[in-house]
Amino acid sequence: MSLGEFELIDRFFKRPVQRAVLGVGDDCALLQPTPGMQLAVSTDLLVEGRHFLSTVDPARLGHKALAVNLSDLAACGAKPLGFTLSLALPRADERFLAPFAQGLLALADRHQIELVGGDTTAGPLTIGITVFGEVPPGQALLRSGARVGDDIWVSGWPGEARLALEVFRGTLALGAEDFAQARLAMECPEPRIALGLALRGLATAAIDVSDGLLGDLGHVLRRSGVGAELALARMPRRALLAGQLAAVQRIAWLTGGDDYELLFCAPEGADAALQAIATQTGVPLHRIGQVLPRGAGLRVLDEQGSPIDLTQLAGFDHFKS
């Protein structure tokens, strides 16, 4: 890339900082965390052709690149502070950079966080983001806190993003409106920051659904040393998912990733408190199962209450594709 191309990139991403002490342009960015708070950090690397298609709308790509990182903060109950962006670009193309920056910074603005540092280089299209947030000591939501008897909850309408993936794979046909809705779920997930903050002190464990609901629940179970039972009959579904064949619903719901909803455990009897949080945050919450002793493993009951054979389901694993 030429110097002019780097100036072009600066033009889209460089803005005066409002909250950080010092932003882009020195050796380091400087932030002033609230004294005594713990710092929560997460990082994600997105590679073209693996995490996103070359045909994706750059504005949505900018949104999603930040959203998947903010989602990790949400799953910890952390309040976002700022983020860094590393970009490898084959070329500095204004038609890509302008909407990409717009989508990225619009989401940052909505969460009142700033891009505090970055690095840009020529290379195969790769997006690296590291986010920082803060959380009071001992209040972070971890994967390891689930207790036998807890209820298992999920936010939003998980599974819809998976329908879009299946359309791109050519294994599913959807009408134009349904496809647009599924694609929005896949390309524009909303990080559940407000929900994560509200769950502090209430949820015993949490994770965001990125690789598939069953797989992500499995991480919680392993770390917590417990088992679980989910009921397909409790699966939240809107018209989009309800309109699909039962087998498609099951795959989408249990193995669909990329929705970035929060999956969490809470003590039995927290329904009223959680429904109040759902109203306050505008995010629907559904109770979908229960934490069992470790020996129970992970089982899923079908609509008739019979255990289904999970070996038939292959988790969505973008590393295997």
Added chain:
Amino acid sequence: MSLGEFELIDRFFKRPVQRAVLGVGDDCALLQPTPGMQLAVSTDLLVEGRHFLSTVDPARLGHKALAVNLSDLAACGAKPLGFTLSLALPRADERFLAPFAQGLLALADRHQIELVGGDTTAGPLTIGITVFGEVPPGQALLRSGARVGDDIWVSGWPGEARLALEVFRGTLALGAEDFAQARLAMECPEPRIALGLALRGLATAAIDVSDGLLGDLGHVLRRSGVGAELALARMPRRALLAGQLAAVQRIAWLTGGDDYELLFCAPEGADAALQAIATQTGVPLHRIGQVLPRGAGLRVLDEQGSPIDLTQLAGFDHFKS
């Protein structure tokens, strides 16, 4: 990549955390910064074929990937706290991963910091690191604080790394021992953390020399709104550089990057304090010039005291190559 390959990667990088509250394996890592301190953050993305050769020793690559990030903390006078690593790998090759992790973690151990989070994916070899450090409010070394009359100092023996680059480019021949020394400077730079900490409250401005001494000094001058004069006669050189043609020395010293030495400004008369710091840290420090009013621009005097024509020098810019 297969699940087995990811387990292989985990094996090399996953270690129990000692200082962080929570390390790799949850949605976020948790760190407990010292209450009231500012957080310094820097990020770098290294792409194969651009920032490093495919033939580089993986242990040295691991060292350098972290070193260039720690160098940014050093240039700010920040104390390292931890780092995240994002890796895109064409394949999980143990012969690469084992020495890469060893080189990376050995440097981390020496600076008592931990790998607190990361992301691994299949893709063209790309290394993204984000480092965090802390610094008392108002004490960070910035690029913007240089004042007219300040002396300009540099650490170590800048220019040696550039000789190795020229050998790889085929424009310079060195004997085996000289090449080994130059290559060590290029591949194993030492981040000047202890020096950066010692310069707090003394240096008025600082930057690390990554893109070339003149170019990096230019950043300081622009941000500080000043000019400067450097004297080639004061250029620090050991036998390796002193043994080259005068023209090669000049190019290596003025435009050589990749040494990751600190270039800093300090008030006139700080020589004794700085020589004490050099002794304490074991890093040689040399006074190489003076800060002048902005109108003077940037000028370099040759060994006879005559200004040299800087338009003849092309800064080392890996984005243009």
